[in-house]
Amino acid sequence: QEQLVESGGGLVQPGSSLRLSCVASGLAFSSYTMGWFRQAPGKEREFVAAISRSGITTRYTDSVKGRFTISRDNAKNTVYLQMNSLEPEDTAVYYCAAMRDGYRTTYESDYDTWGQGTQVIVSS
Numbered sequence: 001q002e003q004l005v006e007s008g009g010g011l012v013q014p015g016s017s018l019r020l021s022c023v024a025s026g027l028a029f030s031s032y033t034m035g036w037f038r039q040a041p042g043k044e045r046e047f048v049a050a051i052s053r054s055g056i057t058t059r060y061t062d063s064v065k066g067r068f069t070i071s072r073d074n075a076k077n078t079v080y081l082q083m084n085s086l087e088p089e090d091t092a093v094y095y096c097a098a099m100r101d102g103y104r105t106t107y108e109s110d111y112d113t114w115g116q117g118t119q120v121i122v123s124s
Contacts, residue, residue, distance in 0.1 A: 014122055
């Protein structure tokens, strides 16, 4: 059974950092493009970042460029999202997702497997 489990969320002050982790099981991790999405209260889920199977290629939504970094460790079946200079607008539930055959990294519908999400709250 394919499964993704996120961790690392929490309550932090503006300007702080957090690192989210997502551990995959039941799938050939290195064969999947991995993505992070987020859903803020009252809003639709949105794309945050994605990383290619090899980890060489990454993509970010404009609002997190320069602050967030996506990375992966295929030996550990884990994808990370390092979030720096957090802002209140980053408050959301963060989801990781795995894409086997799709190519549109910003489209939710191209992802096959989703985690349950981890809550990030940025507040003073």
